[in-house]
Each structure stands twice: as C-alpha cells, then as structure tokens.
Amino acid sequence: MPELPGWLAGDQRYEPRRGRDAFLDRSILAFLALLARGGALGGAPAGRVRTDPAAKVVAAVVVLLLVSLSRSTVFLAIVGSGLLAFLAGQDGKLIAGVLKAAAAAALFTLAVLLPSALLGRGPAAAMITAKVFLSVAWVRLVAASTGWAAMTDAFKRLGAPDLFILVFDLALKYILLLGEFALTLLYALKLRSVGRSPGRTGSLGGIAGTMFLTSKEMAEELYDAMVCRGFTGDYRPLPRRPPGLREAALGGAVGLLVAAFFLTRRG
C-alpha cells in the first residue's frame, strides 16, 4: 500500500487571519439600495403627483433657471415655501428621500465653500448653499414622483431627439440589469474569500472588466432583440391627455414664481 506523502499526512491547521469584508459589504449594500430604487422607478410613480410629466419637467427647468439667476434671498424663500407646499401633499417616504438628497448636496456645498465663508463671504456662501439645496430638492421631487416610462414620454413630447431618448431609456434599464449582475459577482467574490486576501482589489478590477464585457454583449443582444420586434429607432409618444386642473395649477404656480422673481430682483 503506497504511503501518503508527508505533506498530506501532516497535521493541517489552517487558521486564516481575520479579514474584513467591510468594503465588499458596503458595495453589496450600495447595489441593493440602487436596485431597490430602480425597482421603484420602474413601477408606478412613487409619489402621489399625477401631473403631466412633461409639464413637471418644464416647470422644474424654469424653477432651476430662476433659482440660479436670482440674487434675492426673498425669492429663494418663496421657492422654498413652494417646495414645502408641493412636499406637503406627498407621503413621508418621498419627503424624507427628497430632503435627505438635498441636505447631503447642501452640506457638501457648504463644506466646499467654508473657506470662502471664513474669509468674509458668508452671505454668498449661504446663498449658494440654499440654491443647491433648492435645486437638488426640486429635481429629486420630479424624479421621485415620476416613473421612468413617463419620463421617457415627457422627453419625447418636449422634442428631445430619439437617439437621446434611446440612450436615456437603455441607461436606466442597464443600471438595473448591470446592478443585478454586479451583485451576483460580488456575492461570488465574498463566498470565495476566506480570511485576509491581499489580492482582493485585483478581483474587484476583474468584476469591473467582466461587467464591461457583459454589458457590451447585453447591449448588442438587447438592440438586436428590439430590431427583431420592429424597433426602427422612432419613439412614439402616448396619446396626449388634455391639460387638466393640475397642469393649470402648476402653470399658475410657475407664473407666480416668474412674477415673484421680477418683483424681488432688487431684494
């Protein structure tokens, strides 16, 4: 009977050094959050806003323009109260999401502008921070209260080129598909990792490369599938609904904001 080789017969005690999976765990959680948000985007609108998406996009652009042009704190206060009035009709989850995103952007801006504020430009720094808060909150409110199909429809009705809409549409769907794919790869890496692994960052590079290659294949397959189903590159908008009370109210609110902008120009 052949004897076992010495290296196999020896007592084996493998006690890996404790590794920390914080980076992997954080990445997995980030992708899960992204997918959860994507799921909400894909379904019905998360909020209670049922206004025409095209009207919402136009209103948001006008508000952003006025906010960026205004140098009056009174006008910013008026825009802020308008934001509060729109938020008041939404549910708590959407309100929290909008305010969290806006607060994060405003805090980052404040941190960047802190040296300028300390050098005596406090009012200007405060105004820019307020502008960032309001702009992000308005955009987030429109995005969170509009499903992605409705957003695509809005872009088409506003005259955006079909190629732009195609890229936008595919990008949104790919965020979901590639997110799921990346999540699978991250789980696989986590399962195969025992203890401290010095080459883990290299593995993450592998994930990125694999994702790029996969996305290229998936894009080609998706485009071929769309062509097979008769897609010619044209997006046709849904039949237009006549503007209702909500659109009129939104138009009135934007009109009042424009009037307030000119009234407070010297403020």
Next chain:
Amino acid sequence: MHIPDHYLSPATCAAMGAVMVPVWSVSLRKVRAGLTRSSAPMLGIGAAFSFLIMLFNVPAPGGTTVHAAGGTLVAALLGPWAACLAVSVALLVQALLFGDGGILAFGANCFNMACVIPFVGYFVYRFLQDRCRSERARLFGLGLGAYLAINLAALCAAIEFGIQPAIARDLAGQPLYCPYPLALAIPGMVLPHLLVAGFVEGCFTVSAFAFIRRVSPGSVHPGGTTRIPALYGLLAALAGLCPLGLLATGSGWGEWGVGGIRTALGSGRSLASVPSGMLPGPVLKAPWQDYAVLGLPGWVGYVWSAFAGAACLLVAFKLFGRLKRAGTRA
C-alpha cells in the same frame, strides 16, 4: 394671546416650561403609541388648522384684537394629547419663523393654548356629548367647550401677566417686566375673549367640525371615509383668506412693542417709563417677523407666511410619522 419675550420674568418662563415638559413627554408617548399611517397626516392637518386660524385677527372692544386658536377643534378630531402636540408645534413654528410669541415664553404660550384649550374644550365636549341626544345639541356642546376653553386660557394668560408686578421688582420697587397688575390684566385679557374671541372660537370650531364630518367622515368617526384632499382644500381656502385678519388694526392685549406698552392703558393715561426688563435685549429675530416678507406687499407676505407655515407643519408631521414607523420596524 401670544405672550412675547420680556413680558414674563425668567422665573415665570422657566416654571411654565417645567410644567409643560411632562405634558409634552406624555403626549409624545401617547401619540407615538397610537400613530397609524393615516393619523400622521391628520396631526399635520390639525397643526396647520390651528396655525392658520390664529392668523384671523378680529377687532375687540378697547382697540385690541383677538383670534381663535382652534385647539378644541383639533382635540375633538384627534384627542387632547395629540392636539396638545399639534398646537405646540404650530406655536413653535410661529415663534421661530414669524416671531409671533416669544421664545422664552414658549412654555407659557403652550400651557395656555396647547394645554388648557385642548383639554378643557375636549372634556366639556365629551361631558356634554355623553348627555345630549340630538346632533345639534352635541354641536352646541362642542361650541360651548371651545368658548369656555379659550376664556380659561385667556384667564391663565392674564394671571401670568398680572402676577409680574408682584414677583419681579427692581430695587426702587418698580416692576421689571409686565407692569400691569391682576386688576388690569384680567379685565384687559378676559373681557375681549368673553365678548368676541370666545364666540369666534365657538363658531369656527362648530362650522369646521361640521364641514369635516360632511366631506371626510373618517376624520371624525373611525371607519368612515377619510378624504384628505378635501381637508387640504379647506386649509388652502383658510390660507388664501387670511389677509382678512389684517383688516383688524391694533394688536392683542399684552402683545405691544416697547413703544406701544407705554400708551397701552388708553384714555390719555400712560406709563411713566418702560420697565427695565422689557427694554430690547439680545433677542432672536425671526426671519419673517410679524409675517412680513421684505420686498413684498403686506398682504402677499401674510398669505405666503400662511402657506409656508402650514406646509412646514404638514411636512414635519409626515416626517414624524415616518420616523415613528421606522422606529417600530427596528
């Protein structure tokens, strides 16, 4: 009835704050325990009702103005503990953003308007509701509760004003804070409320309650249909009509500025000097003091303040409801 800063001594402010802390604590606990997905917006709506109704100033005998508080209505809809919390937050928004009511006197204002009014109004309403058979009599009971509650709150405010000359004096024996004794403060505060504000509060409470019961029965009786948009419509109408409150000139008793307090006695009588404790000190200036927005006409600023304040309360209570649900899940 909004007591400004410097009218009450720091000791009175601290004592009233100390009285309110356990009340807030219990109401917070009770509201959190009973909070559901639908009751959080109702809390915000109750607070917004109270905030808006306080903007409607009505002229009263003696050249002063009075306003309703809406505390009994909120208590009849949500219960006294929830009403206490809702009216307290409405008063906080008024004090911090619009300078209506003092920051130091916040505890005293809450005691009068967020504690006395909801509890007295609610218990009178419940007492009569259990003993009345007809719907009209029950509504009368609600109105009576609102009338008695606001008058008792005015009496409390008058006592807080009136004891100042007795408890806070300088070395020369002159009052440091509100200079009017109980003999002047009680009739000054209570008479306008007995004659005008009580009836305004009663009528508003009954009519708003009847309207809410008709358009959104679920907000009054459990199991009925709750139509939140109808309530938002009522709030928007109140906010749009609030400039009517500006038609009444003058200010409420005990809400004068330093210049006004010297001649507040009327009939040619005036104080020899302004009490030293009332002279302007380092006070927090509210961003939109007296509901005025710089650069905008007065009535526009008033409407803007009404919408902004009400929206602020609605958003705050929806976030509160969300925090509570997140806490329950954790």
